[in-house]
Structures are given as structure tokens and as C-alpha cells.
Amino acid sequence: MGRYLLRRIVSLAPTLVIVSLLIFTLIHLIPGDPARVMLGDRATEQDVERLREELGFDRPLYIQYINWVKGIFRGDFGRSVFIRESMVDIIGSHMAPTIVLTFYALLIAVAAAIPLGIIAAGRHNEAAGNLIEIFAMAGVSIPSFLLGLLMIIVFAVKLRWFPAAGYKTIDEVGFWPHLRYMHMPAAALGCMQAGFLIRMTRASVLEVLSSDYIRLVHAKGLDDFRIIFKHVLRNALIPIVTTLGQSLMLLLSGAAVVESVFNIPGIGQLIIHAVARRDYEIIQAVVLLATIINVAVGLTVDVLYAIIDPRVRLE
Amino acid sequence: MKSRIFLMISLLFAISALVPAAHAGDAEYKDELHSTVAASPDTLDCGNTSAGVASIISMGTIFETLSYIREDYSIALELAEDYQTADGGRSHTYKLRRGVKFHNGEEMKAGDVAASLNRWIDLFGTAANLVGESRFEKVDDYTVKIELSQPFLYLNELIATATNRPIIVPKSVLDKGEKPVSILAELVGTGPYKFVEWAQDRYVHLTRYDDYEPYGTKGDYSGWGGYKEALTKDVYFDIVTEDSTRIAGLESGEYDVTPLPYEEYERFSGNPDYRIHKSLEGDDVLVFNKREGIGSNPKFRQAVQSALNTEDILLGAYANTEFFGVDSSYIIPSSSEWYTKAGSQYYNVHDPEKTAALLKDAGYSGEPFRILVSSSYPHFYKAGIVIEQQLKVVNINVELKVTDWATFMATRKEQSQWDAFITSLPVTSFPPFILSLNALWAGWSEDEYLQSELRAITYATDKSEAIARWEKLQEWCLAEYVPACKYGNEYRLDISTSKVEGGSFMEGTHPWNIRVRK
Numbered sequence: 001m002g003r004y005l006l007r008r009i010v011s012l013a014p015t016l017v018i019v020s021l022l023i024f025t026l027i028h029l030i031p032g033d034p035a036r037v038m039l040g041d042r043a044t045e046q047d048v049e050r051l052r053e054e055l056g057f058d059r060p061l062y063i064q065y066i067n068w069v070k071g072i073f074r075g076d077f078g079r080s081v082f083i084r085e086s087m088v089d090i091i092g093s094h095m096a097p098t099i100v101l102t103f104y105a106l107l108i109a110v111a112a113a114i115p116l117g118i119i120a121a122g123r124h125n126e127a128a129g130n131l132i133e134i135f136a137m138a139g140v141s142i143p144s145f146l147l148g149l150l151m152i153i154v155f156a157v158k159l160r161w162f163p164a165a166g167y168k169t170i171d172e173v174g175f176w177p178h179l180r181y182m183h184m185p186a187a188a189l190g191c192m193q194a195g196f197l198i199r200m201t202r203a204s205v206l207e208v209l210s211s212d213y214i215r216l217v218h219a220k221g222l223d224d225f226r227i228i229f230k231h232v233l234r235n236a237l238i239p240i241v242t243t244l245g246q247s248l249m250l251l252l253s254g255a256a257v258v259e260s261v262f263n264i265p266g267i268g269q270l271i272i273h274a275v276a277r278r279d280y281e282i283i284q285a286v287v288l289l290a291t292i293i294n295v296a297v298g299l300t301v302d303v304l305y306a307i308i309d310p311r312v313r314l315e
Numbered sequence: 316m317k318s319r320i321f322l323m324i325s326l327l328f329a330i331s332a333l334v335p336a337a338h339a340g341d342a343e344y345k346d347e348l349h350s351t352v353a354a355s356p357d358t359l360d361c362g363n364t365s366a367g368v369a370s371i372i373s374m375g376t377i378f379e380t381l382s383y384i385r386e387d388y389s390i391a392l393e394l395a396e397d398y399q400t401a402d403g404g405r406s407h408t409y410k411l412r413r414g415v416k417f418h419n420g421e422e423m424k425a426g427d428v429a430a431s432l433n434r435w436i437d438l439f440g441t442a443a444n445l446v447g448e449s450r451f452e453k454v455d456d457y458t459v460k461i462e463l464s465q466p467f468l469y470l471n472e473l474i475a476t477a478t479n480r481p482i483i484v485p486k487s488v489l490d491k492g493e494k495p496v497s498i499l500a501e502l503v504g505t506g507p508y509k510f511v512e513w514a515q516d517r518y519v520h521l522t523r524y525d526d527y528e529p530y531g532t533k534g535d536y537s538g539w540g541g542y543k544e545a546l547t548k549d550v551y552f553d554i555v556t557e558d559s560t561r562i563a564g565l566e567s568g569e570y571d572v573t574p575l576p577y578e579e580y581e582r583f584s585g586n587p588d589y590r591i592h593k594s595l596e597g598d599d600v601l602v603f604n605k606r607e608g609i610g611s612n613p614k615f616r617q618a619v620q621s622a623l624n625t626e627d628i629l630l631g632a633y634a635n636t637e638f639f640g641v642d643s644s645y646i647i648p649s650s651s652e653w654y655t656k657a658g659s660q661y662y663n664v665h666d667p668e669k670t671a672a673l674l675k676d677a678g679y680s681g682e683p684f685r686i687l688v689s690s691s692y693p694h695f696y697k698a699g700i701v702i703e704q705q706l707k708v709v710n711i712n713v714e715l716k717v718t719d720w721a722t723f724m725a726t727r728k729e730q731s732q733w734d735a736f737i738t739s740l741p742v743t744s745f746p747p748f749i750l751s752l753n754a755l756w757a758g759w760s761e762d763e764y765l766q767s768e769l770r771a772i773t774y775a776t777d778k779s780e781a782i783a784r785w786e787k788l789q790e791w792c793l794a795e796y797v798p799a800c801k802y803g804n805e806y807r808l809d810i811s812t813s814k815v816e817g818g819s820f821m822e823g824t825h826p827w828n829i830r831v832r833k
Binding site for chain 1: 357358364365366438440478514553554557560563564567569719721725726741750756757
């Protein structure tokens, strides 16, 4: 296991070099630059050229790339032209809302999906099972931004239970008020994944339920509760855990839309604004970070496989 | 004993009933104002950007300058108490207000003002071109002066209306020399609010500056200045880019005032719980590339102008006649002494026969006419669609190039990549400030006659003669040169809840003199 982990971590280096080169080249190939955006539509060309020179965007691209890479080795991921904070602070402050939102959404999805999926499997030819199936289909079909907007109208504008939009940190208002701002966004984001997970759990549990060893434990007279939780769920969990890893990545990438609807200053908002104003340093740093997270989640799922199913050997 | 207790309880009830009654007439006000902006600002240094969102947040609140523009487009003094021109417009002297304190506690003196205005000239090409090598100098602690090589009567108008604001900041802040030098090291001004925090993608927080002394007469405020009081202690400019989220936030009571999308107007119009504020924002134009390609042919430009039905374009863009004005004048507003209808016979003619004749004269043989437009501004994009259709009807081979805003601005630099673009120009009350006539701005109106006439107007010492000259020049622009096809004036809408009292809403929401009832 240790050697496997080390090999995977070392193999990350070329991936990061290629990604850094790709993103640097691509973002600089797109027309536009920060100086032009900063000065606005009504600036003359001479004003733009002056600021470009000051900011160093007139230097050859390869020099800009080398300087950026050199900075990374010194622990300096560059400085945004627009946000005058260190890159660690910028990403850290935007990462926190996204992490809370994503994990809260995943929690909602799992908390709803596992029991509903089991019930749907256990009662697959009954009204309750069909109702859950309809709910799962609706969850999968309704886009999160639409669900978010509907929730805002119902729960914020009409009922006034939750704030319509915005975000407050735990430091500003404490844990529960902080969470109050996240209920609707997390529910909107998690609903689609809940739909996926219900269907996945149902299918997985149904498959295990029809296997010979379950028939045997039934014949031995075990009660349904013990059969489900001791024998069925453990075996049905493997595909569900795989889906959870993918769900986490989907939620992270889908968070941008929900962040936009609910005005949450997460990493999605950060990257959307950075792309819009060609804030190269932020785009580069965030994409590198996303690559690292992606690889780390993949690695974690592989390790979890081995823990849940002893037949899986990582070596 | 019992009767005494009864009497006392009755008295207490009576008093408690009276207390709220005594306060019923005194409204209680919030300590916070939440005003939203629809775009994330790229900088709050409105001295170094022409972007409107930076000005809305920081101009008049954090920063002030020597003069400002009022709602009737007249110019009034702000940090200056007196302004004199001499030597036929070559010499300009400002006497500064005494006792004005910067937010860092320093007193504003002539050294700060001269350094700030000279920074503005260095950063703002339009100002640099108008004043040449001249720079502001300190005369004494409360007087600054600039001596120009040519007469220029409109320096004060430029200071009040420039899109890059000539903000006055302490020289000590400018001297900090943080790189890049053109970006302010600290947001320190003289306004009624001081900067607290810019939480990226969330809000900009300003708080009342307790040492601020309003200028002028109480209650006399208008447009971008006047007697400004920080009636609400804390102001939050919430950054909310989604239209629907902003409006939902207003309805749920989280925001007090917000820009109103045009399509939401009908829903709120006439609702007593809200107030809608309408303000002239600028004029919408199709600017030609006069350096290269088909747009460099004046006959072709005339043909395009004669083909356009501006009312239909504006209806396509804004959907409601409340939000636009059909007007041929290059100068808006109509109250300006420079406003003229000269040349209006060439505007909004939509005459296919005339267009065909002009296209023939231009030698047009179906080459693509590439119009650059940004999808980031839906009303420009919608206008582009209508213009495309109108020009196709008269056999002009239009290609609409739709991009995001950053790409739009970068592409505009490449003169071989486009023939015209759609944008809006700021409200301008002096012809040489009109961007579409600027030789250095995109579109490059470099025609010698145009530029010599603009120079004559700029440096004229006789205003009535200059106005007569402008009338002729505008007619020539509409009839012959056609640097751009103006299709109309654009209004912006802001909406506040009925709990919001006072305030000025010229080109956006200005938070001074606003109170919000609880």
C-alpha cells in the first residue's frame, strides 16, 4: 500500500507540469488581457499599453511562464492584478464556501439517497418504490440553477425562511447562522446527486438481494433488518462508493452554477470572474489546484476500495 | 391597598400605551444600507479606470474631486471653493476648501491636489492630450494652478465629467510608490465614507467618516455631489451578478436598492412598495473602423446610416420605449448649450433606395461587414441582431462577431479583425470629449478636417462662435463623415424599496443622504 501511494504521488509531477504548460498557453491564447479589462471600454490604446508594460504583460510568453514556474518552486503562486492578496489567501477564502457547500450537498444527497434507495429496492414493485423512483428521476432531471431559483422564490421571497442569497462566514455570524445561508444552495446542488445515488443504491441493493447467499440467509431465518445492514449493504456499497467519488467531483464542478445563483463567493465564482477579466495568475493557480484535488480524490477512492473489499489489491 | 395596586397597574398600562404612541411618528432607521452592483469591480481606484462600477462605489463616497456634475448637467464646485480662468483660458486657478481632512487624518493641501491631478493627467490619455506638457502647480497651501500653452475653457467640465475620475488623494499615499505605480496603494480620500473592506466577490464595505464636513447648503445635493451626509453608518455594495438573485434579494428584504433589469420593469412599475429611479446613462452607437476595411469608406458608412431604423433597433434592445430616447444629437442631454439637431435629416431615415445608391457609390460588392458585439451586455447583443437583419435587407453582407467582454476589447485593438462595433458612450456635454470623434480611441476618427475643427472648438475663446462651429461639424459628421451611427439614448433603471428615503440616483445609486427605515 505504501509503495503504491508513493508511486501515485510521484506520477503526479509530470501531470502537473503538462497541466501548467497547457493552461498557461491556453489562457494566454485567448484574446484579452487584464490591463485592458482594468482600464475599461473607454480607455485609449496608449493608456492600455502603459499599464500592460507596468504589469509585465509586454514580456515574451516563455519568460512569463518561466517566472511563474520559478515562483511556484519558491511557494509563490503569483499575484493577482485585481485582488491584492496572496494567492493562498485568495484561494483559501474562496475555497471555504465551496468546500462547505459541496460537502453539505453530498451529505444531503447521501442522507436522502441511501435510505430511499434501500426502501425503493425493498419495495420495488409497490407504490412507495415507484414514488421514490419518480423523486429520483425528478432530482436527476431538474437543473440545479432552476431548482435554486424556485427555492429562492418559495423559501426566501414568499415564506422568508432563508436568506435569498449571500454568504456569511462562521467567524462573522457563528456556525448555525452560517449554515442558514447554505441550506438552500446545498439542497439545490445535492438534489441531482441524490437522484443519481438513489437509483444507484436501488440497483445495487436489488442485485445483491437476488444473489444466492442472501437467499441462504433468508432461509436461515435472519430478520430483514440484519440482512439489509449486515449482508446486503456492505456488498452493495462498492459501486456506491465509486459513485460518491465521482459525485464529489461533479458537485465541486457544478458548485459554480449554484454559487452564481445564490451569490456565494466560492471557487467557482472566483474562476468565472477570473476568466471574465483574464486574471491569469488566479486561473493558473486554481486549475493546478483542481488537478491536484482530482488526482487526490481518485487516489482516495482507490484506497477506500481496498479497505471495503479485501479482494482488491492495490499493489 | 388593592385599589392602589389596581390604580398603579392601570397607570403603567396607560403609560406603556402612550410610549409607543409618542414614538410612532419618529421612524427608526437602519445602520446599514445594502446597495447591489451587477458586476464585480476590477479596481476601486476610479482614477485609473473608465469602468462605471468603480465610480459608483468609490466616487463621491470615498473620493472627491474639485468639481462635480449635477442632475441638470451643470457643473458645481466640490473640494474647490473658487475657480478662475484667466489669460483667455490659458490659466486655471483653483482655491481649495480649508480644513478638508483625508481619511488618514492629514489635511488636504495644494501639494496633495497638484500631485493627484498630475497623476490623473499622466494616466488619462484624453486629459494628457488636452493639456499637453502642462501640469498643476502649488501656488500656496490652498491654491493650485495650471498654465496651458493654448487656451482651453473647459478644464473644469473635464474634471467634473471625465470617465477616469480626477480623484484627490494624499500625496503621501501616491509617494508610497507601490508597484505598479499607477495602482493606488491605499484607498484614502476625502469623502463622507471611508473604505473598510473589499470582500472579493461578496461586497465592498464603507463606513461613515466622522470628521467629514459637508459642503454647501443642507439639503442642496444633486447628481454626483452637493451637501452630502453619511446618514446611514455602514454602506455595503453587495456584488450580485445574477439579475434574478438581485431582484429576489430586494423582495426578501436583504438588499435595499439594486439595478433593475429592463424586463422586470413591468412587474414593479406602480407597486407602492418600491421606487424606480430612471437616469440617462449614455448613447448607444455603432462605431466604424475608419482605418481599414469596408468601414473606412465614407460612402459605405453613409449607406449603413441611411439603412437603419433606430426605433426598431432600440425596441429590439430594450423592449420598452421608457428605456430609450430616439435622438440624433451627438451631445446629450438636451439641456446642454452644445445640444443641436443639426444633421437630424440624415438620422433614422431607413430609406432602401438611398442606401442602394450610396452602396453603388461606395463600390460595394458584397464583402463581409463584420460587426463586433459583446454578449456580456444583452442590450448590445439584441441591438446587433436587429442591425444585422436591417442591413441584410439592403443586401449588406453582415457578419456578427459575438464575444465575451474581454475578447471584445482585445479584438477591437486589432484593426484588421472588424469593421464596426457596438457600445455605449458616456453622457457628454462638450464635443471634444465625445469618444467616437477621438482619433486615439477605437474606430480612430483621424480625419484632418474633423480634428482641426475639434481643436478649434477645444481652444476657442469665444463660446458662441465655438457652438456655431460645432453645429456645422455635427451636420458634417451626420451627412458626410459618419464616424459612428448613433442609434439612441440609453436609460438605466435602479429600484429601491419604499423604506429608502432620500438619495441621488444619477447613473446609479449614490449612498450619501440615504436613510432606510427599519
